[in-house]
Amino acid sequence: MTELAARFPTSTRLRVSHAFHSQRMEPMLAEFGRVAEGLSYAEPAVPVVSSVTGAVATAGELRTGAYWVRQAREAVRFRDGIEALRAAGVTRFVEVGPDGVLTALARECLAGAPEPAVLTPMLHRDRPEPDTVLAALAQLHVTGADADWEGVFAGRPARRVALPTYPFQSRRYWLRARGGDVSGAGLDPAGHPLLGAAITLAGTEGTVLTGQLSVHQQPWLADHALAGVPTLPGTALLELALRAGAQVGCGRVEELTLHQPVRLPAGGAVQAQVTVEAADPTGGRAIGVYTRPADADRDEPWARHATGTARPLTGEPGTDLAQWPPAGARLIPLDGLYPELAAAGLDYGPAFQALGSAWQRGEEIFAEVRLPDGATGPGDRYTLHPIALDAATHALTRSDGGGTGQVPFSWTGVEPYGTGTPPARVRFTPTGADRWAVTVADAAGAPVASIDTVVFRPVAPVSAVAPLYRVAWQRIPTGGGAAPVAAELLEVTGGLDPATVRAAGLRALHAVQDWLARPG
Template sequence: MAVVARTRAELSLNIEQYLKGEAATGAYSAHKETTGSPQLVFIFPGQGSQWPGMGQELLAHEPVFAEALSQCEQAMKPHVDWSLLDVLTKEQEQALLERIDVIQPTLFAIEVALAALWRSWGIVPAAVAGHSMGEVAAAYVAGALSLEDAVRVICRRSKLLRRVSGQGAMALVELSLQQAEQVVAHYSDRLSVAVSNSPRTTVLSGETAALEEVLHNLEQHNVFCRRIKVDVASHSPQMDSLRDELLSVLDGLDPQISAIPMYSTVTGALCTGREFDATYWVRNLREPVRFASTIQQLAEGGHTLFLEMSPHPILLPAIAEGLRHSQHDGFAFPSLRRAEDERGVLLESLGALYAHGYPVDWRKLYPKGTCVTLPTYPWQREHFWVETHETTQRPRGTHRNGVPGSPLLGEHMASSIQSGVHYWETVVSTATLPYLNDHRVQGQVVVPAAAYLEMALTAAKETFGAGLHLLEEVTFTRMLVLTEEATQTVQVVLSDTMPGIVTFQISSCLSPSPSNKEESEDRANKIKSKKTWTLHASGTIQLNTDEKPNTTPTRRGGSGVEKGGDPWVALGMGAGTEDNASFPAELNNLPAGFNLQVKETISGPTFYQLLQEQGLEYGPSFQAIEQIWQREGEAIALLHVPEEVLNQANSYQVHPVLLDACFQVFGATLSQTTDKGSSLTRKRGTYLPVGLRSLRVHTYPDYLTGALWSHVLLKSQEIQGDQTTWTADLELLDTQGHVLLEVQGLRVQQLASETHNPQQKELSNWLYTLNWHPLAPPAPRHHKSSQELEIVEAHIPKVEYLQSPPQVGTWLMFTDNCNRAAPGLQLQILLQARGERCITVSPGKRYEQLDSEHYLINPASLPDYLQLLENVYAVDSPLCAGIVHLWSLESASTAETTLATLETAQQLGCTSVLHLVQALSLIGWRDLPQLWLVTQGTQAIQEQNVRAGLAPALLAPALLASALLASALL
């Protein structure tokens, strides 16, 4: 076994928990084969694994990795006009990663550097293989190409590809290689099979129009298709135009016999290395990638361990499916994962390799110490504290056997004073779980209800062992909203109530996230002292550790497909009838008669557009619905787990994206028939789950098998006052009609903020015209004040509230106190002349109190606003008389507008106003002050007026949004 830990105490705890049979974070164990050491393969993928910030941690802390990148940069200089290290480390240079002639050489360098780092740790491959452009890195690591020749191939190849950008397209289809070749046979000069990734998935590539025609026909026959976000048709006839030039620029390559065996995904055979001349790299660009057959050959050759060299794993699912299809044992591991601790992921994979029998030379990673000369002077006996490195990386849950558990759950702790109580605590944010960014309710990132169910299922499994545990009487109490500025600590609690039954509660509280270490202790202590837990979900779990997940209820069998003259039938896809041409044959596995009464078919994109209009915004990671067939009170949907989360799906019991997609289908049952007979008009408002009677998993989904089905049947409608509750049952099924999961009594309600004032909601949708009316100036005042005051008043219109009696409390003014001509300073002088106290706030890099009446804050940091309000208006301080926001007046004029000034204006205007309103809603004051937003150039008061610049114009919609937000929050 192997254990990964950051401290000695954590290591000791993990080992102790493992020995006790408890969940141990970072523990890996497996059975070693007795036939010898397993054979390891380095896999080098093609394009698609890149992400901003990749490699930065290793570049800073791993000298071998940094040296390899430096060598690649030196070798690239004759071929490129950009810097590899700048692209990886400088934020302003990372926009270049959108260019194919930058991203491909950059990925080559990352892959080469990862291989060098692994080899420095003593991890040496028995064979290598590459996928498309990844073969260049594989050839270099194998020793067949020198670094100069490999860099020449990848740089010249990618430059030629940039020339044909925008002229083609690619798409993933759920067809075998033979089926795909049949499909493109009639388009031989326009389309090709580009990639055979696994026995059941291929990639088509070529002209956009021809590809769209083929995809349309495939979708009509219920073949899963997904367009790939590229505009270059690699491995297609479009590459023929580049053949001669690529041969010319690569002339003179000097390939050598490989030091490490390399399996070619062009020929599908083992290579000597001498083949990698200019002609081979033309074939690499033009011919299909035979990755599936290469994996099969490697497995048949006794290779059982696969390690992907990439910033993020993209080939692990294809490797796993290939091994399973060929009935060979094997395991695949990543080198890095997007936005995760880079060295931590490497060590986890190293531990997994060791646990599966790979002979790790630990001396490479932990060399022996050397003798040092004793000091020649007396000990001074001074104590120097060594600070431990703090990290915001969330703990990862694990099962008892050390396999990583749900990323949502965190670290398992048993209560020392309450028998039968178990805790899990982790930090949930869009940084640790990026896919949550794609689940928004009325513009806010919200943790889906499905995530709470996943937490409960995994907690039960980790505590009581595997089994088909039943969730009952689940209530979703309150939404958990995530922001970029603050993270949430989420805690799951299981409590024994009686034999076989436990209760669960899921709660959260705000976590401190200071921008620098100097602020951390003070702010963390303040938040801890005010820590308030909010309950989000609760329910009971009926434990069932006897039932095995290998028997599932089945709908009535028989696909009922009649094979006739349809050319697509030859591919084994089936065909529809004339009366029901749009209805898939797979639905015959569902309740009898359903396919005879389908009222309407809704495509996935159309359905998600309808949901967005109702305030439910689902990004790519949560768009799992491909098609919906609907009738009144009932709907069935075809689901595919989005590619964005497919690689991580097996880390969950039931991935929240998949379960949330089942809940989304509920919305299709809440339809209204219009006068024209269309049911696309949905119930107005945002409907969210509030509870369910039971959830039972019969078999955990296999995310790599392709299509799944969600069937929802509306059961009842209950109206209490102005609140309507809808109840439905739903099922998740596979393509054979097996029920994988069923939910009974799922309840949804309209979002509370919409039901409180329906009249106001209707008014907010009206179209308004803003009219300005002149206001007569007040009578002149006589001051016994300085000349300076009189001059100041000459520059400020005399508004009516300046004539009113002084306010009780302290004014808070967001202005630039350094500018003597600034309106904010002039207003401050006027208020002080009336005997009122003013606190000014200026934009800065971080929170800082300059003196008793002047503060600096970071406009983009929500915690800075909270700390400002807490310090200025402490318990023994005067109340807030009002808040005046004038930062938007600092925007540049149109003539001075640049990208940098627009970004600054956005922070000083829109961002700061939003954070100020959020802080006021979080501070907990009983009486909230008035807030004035002072602008210039955002409104045309007279016909001849024009707006002063782009930045002020950007603030106008922000003011409306802030007003709506304030009405909801305050």
């Protein structure tokens, strides 16, 4: 059994004294039965579905020691029990236990049910208990269940606000929290780790979200480098677009194309702006992501890094990945993966080395992500966690036909399901050359997001990032007949306007300053 378990990297040894529901229980059954017969039993106050029979227990069935002997020895008829509950009209399933394992199993049992069911765990081993319990209660409430909110908020400063008791998408009902440093400037807090404030532009339906990015404020960004330069991952640009779209009720990123990377200075920061324009006749809103150095002059132009379109969520149900590891898939070896990627120009530090396991089944690739504790702050403030989604793509470099040294170039049809849960299981299905459809789920297999297409492109060499410049050595004579001296000049080729030349010079200056500021 130990050798068999070693073939499954995600297997866990059960911390129990006996192998329950198996023949190894038989030596203790006689003594267990004597103890069980000596106990006093009461009829349950609510109906109970027996895991021994898979049906609702009859009167007196649970009040004998013999029943509990069968319960310890016989197989667990979990699927039959779930189907019995469904047949009885149960539409909400709440797991009361230390984790969400049974929720995932129940979801798989109900996969073919004609009507959707609500399934939620009250606890999760990777999340704070108060947050998980409150999230479960809220999920039940918005699907029509009664909740004792006075009991929840007893002794706390709270007041009743009229809200719908059903899930909603495009129109915002929640009151916006105001406060902090931005409210005095007429801005709304953005409520996001990478964006600090948002403002709706007067006279238009446009919105701008702003933030500041640096390896000092977000240390995890230093662990994502292209050719040795800290660079914002493409998944973070997608996250910025998702958050900006959600700000105006357009939580689906219909398409997003990346134009140039966001390179982060070693000793400074960059300002970021995400713009959302007014809706076009079809309901789409144009999105743009821009940056410039934090210490830039007022008239320095902004660099455009990504453009796309956001639309309201479709509301279509997501696909789960409850069966894990995927049946019939072969394990992909990951030994030496990150040195191999570094040799291709993709330097991933500890925060981004989050790919735990990977599998291949036909042309499909499956990735399991394990986020480092506290890598980027609270995970539930991200729509799609940038590290988790980026780390999942590393599995593609070891797949049949995969390419080393590729990064996301464009995204289409990105639909989050509003869980705020870090992705843990990801499935890639090829749709063409360097194109993949993506299914994203949490650690229990519940849907987190779906992506129609991600297109990958090879990492551009450093020389290709700024083709307008070249280094040349010239001798410049000094006044008074002094001997000429050698000087390194950065020449600009081609006919460019003065503003572009000035911006290029400032970027070159910042690059030199950052290089000089590095230790050693």
